Amino acid sequence: MRTSGRPGPGPADPRPARCDQLAASLGERDLDGLVVSHLPNVRYLTGFTGTAGLFAFLRDGEPVFLSDFRYATQAEAEVGGVARIEIVADDPWKRLLSVLAEYPTARTLAYEAHTLTVKKAELLAANGTRLTFKPEQRLVERLRACKDPEEVRAIHSAATLAMEAFEAVLPTVRVGQREIEIAARLEFELRKRGSEWHPFPTIAASGPRSALPHATSSQRELQAGDWLLLDFGAQVDGYCADITRTVVVGRRADERQRAIYELVREAQRSARTAIRAGMTGREADALARSMIGAKGFGDAFGHSLGHGLGLEVHEEPRVSATSDEVLPVGAVVTVEPGVYLPGWGGVRLEDDVHLTSDGAVLLSDGETELREVI
Ligand code: ZN
Numbered sequence: 001m002r003t004s005g006r007p008g009p010g011p012a013d014p015r016p017a018r019c020d021q022l023a024a025s026l027g028e029r030d031l032d033g034l035v036v037s038h039l040p041n042v043r044y045l046t047g048f049t050g051t052a053g054l055f056a057f058l059r060d061g062e063p064v065f066l067s068d069f070r071y072a073t074q075a076e077a078e079v080g081g082v083a084r085i086e087i088v089a090d091d092p093w094k095r096l097l098s099v100l101a102e103y104p105t106a107r108t109l110a111y112e113a114h115t116l117t118v119k120k121a122e123l124l125a126a127n128g129t130r131l132t133f134k135p136e137q138r139l140v141e142r143l144r145a146c147k148d149p150e151e152v153r154a155i156h157s158a159a160t161l162a163m164e165a166f167e168a169v170l171p172t173v174r175v176g177q178r179e180i181e182i183a184a185r186l187e188f189e190l191r192k193r194g195s196e197w198h199p200f201p202t203i204a205a206s207g208p209r210s211a212l213p214h215a216t217s218s219q220r221e222l223q224a225g226d227w228l229l230l231d232f233g234a235q236v237d238g239y240c241a242d243i244t245r246t247v248v249v250g251r252r253a254d255e256r257q258r259a260i261y262e263l264v265r266e267a268q269r270s271a272r273t274a275i276r277a278g279m280t281g282r283e284a285d286a287l288a289r290s291m292i293g294a295k296g297f298g299d300a301f302g303h304s305l306g307h308g309l310g311l312e313v314h315e316e317p318r319v320s321a322t323s324d325e326v327l328p329v330g331a332v333v334t335v336e337p338g339v340y341l342p343g344w345g346g347v348r349l350e351d352d353v354h355l356t357s358d359g360a361v362l363l364s365d366g367e368t369e370l371r372e373v374i
């Protein structure tokens with residue numbers, strides 16, 4: 001890849017190899033380039049961490065990065081080695097078109113149809129130049145599915161600090177506290193330990209509300225004997241961890257709670273141990289589902305086993321009964337079976353694993369023995 005005369009990327013810089021891989025997949029599709037507008041993809045290819053950036057990658061020609069005045073200094077520092085930088089005062093898409101028109105070899109380019117607005121796609125279609133734009137999907141996302149060691153290290157760091165934050169909050173949980181207050185304390189502990197942001201709103205769901213798989217934290221006060229389900233994330237160097245623990249509050253677990261918990265725990269542990277690169281999403285999903293189904297709770301586990309994890313908290317690969325795509329070596333995925341019984345409550349346990357060529361490596365602590373906070 002050409003640079004713009006600035007110091008080149010160092011040997012550990014992952015961006016040139018990523019751009020080479022992108023060039024190869026564009027070549028297979030007879031595309032001259034890709035307009036990258038989805039910010040996690042922009043970050044993956046250029047290193048840019050801001051909130052307004054557009055990257056035009058060309059197979060033959062210097063890539064262009066466009067942003068605005070707010071990011072002039074940051075763009076130079078983060079992107080300087082890998083692209084020509086254009087700081088624009090007006091619409092970056094219009095500027096992009098005039099920049100691309102300067103490249104004699106740029107004729108057919110793709111855009112990210114899964115994230116671009118219809119309005120922008122129409123602007124590209126009616127560009128009035130020799131350029132043709134085609135919708136494409138997941139070109140960069142597929143590359144992102146296979147993590148390099150630095151990405152895995154960042155996810156491991158995020159998972160480690162998330163578990164530490166959980167351990168700091170758990171002993172302070174008491175009957176009478178509100179879900180939203182527990183979520184706030186957990187978010188404080190996450191931030192205090194260096195989490196850059198919350199990849200998703202922390203879920204603290206108690207009692208019957210723990211049966212809502214995507215609950216929001218409410219004003220409900222914890223009662224003795226409640227489940228408390230905590231689903232929380234952390235972010236380090238842009239990379240996310242995503243963890244769920246479910247505990248009993250205020251008294252010892254009763255027999256039914258213990259039975260359901262142990263079922264989920266065993267299903268989760270066996271799935272996170274057995275999951276492998278090379279399985280399809282469907283095969284991986286079946287690892288926990290078959291155990292839960294065999295005990296008669298198949299209908300109470302209505303979501304996928306997990307999802308890919310990286311710069312986004314939900315990304316490729318899909319770990320779902322509806323996916324026949326193969327989990328690639330290097331992927332990081334969550335394993336998070338749950339059993340949800342409306343009116344009674346739910347249990348979900350979620351850990352993060354790296355799918356290496358030698359099997360699954362746990363990135364979170366995997367400590368899921370039943371905890372009773374009394
Ligand atoms: Zn989660």
Ligand code: ZN
Pocket residue numbers: 242307334336350
């Ligand atoms: Zn998750």
